[in-house]
Amino acid sequence: MSLTTPPPATAAGPQTGGAPQPDGPSKTxxxxxxxxxxxxxxxxxxLAFMITRHLGATPLVAIGSAGATxxxxxxxxxxxxxxxxxx
Structure with a gap:
C-alpha cells in the first residue's frame, strides 16, 4: 500500500465576472x-435622566440633561x- 502526499495548495487568483464592488458601504x-x-x-x-433624577435634579433639568446627552x-x-x- 503506497501513501502519497497531496499536491501543495496554490493561492486563488482574482475572480472575474460578477457585479463591480461599490466604492463605499452598502445601504444596509x-x-x-x-x-x-x-x-x-x-x-x-x-442614563443621564436617571442619574440626574437620582441626584435630586428637577424633572425639567433632567430632561434637558438627557436631551444634551x-x-x-x-x-x-x-x-x-x-x-x-x-x-
Whole structure:
C-alpha cells in the first residue's frame, strides 16, 4: 500500500465576472450604523435622566440633561462611524 502526499495548495487568483464592488458601504450598513448611533444616544439619554433624577435634579433639568446627552452621544458615535468609513 503506497501513501502519497497531496499536491501543495496554490493561492486563488482574482475572480472575474460578477457585479463591480461599490466604492463605499452598502445601504444596509449605512442604515445599521445610523440605528446604532440613535440607540447609543437613547441609552445615554436614559442614563443621564436617571442619574440626574437620582441626584435630586428637577424633572425639567433632567430632561434637558438627557436631551444634551442624546445629542452628544449620537453625534460622537456618528463621527466615529464616519471615520471608520461606515457612513
Amino acid at each position: 450598513v449605512k442604515v445599521m450604523a445610523i440605528l446604532i448611533a440613535i440607540h447609543s444616544g437613547t441609552l445615554g439619554a436614559l 442624546f445629542l452628544g452621544v449620537s453625534a460622537t458615535v456618528k463621527y466615529t462611524e464616519e471615520k471608520l468609513h461606515l457612513l
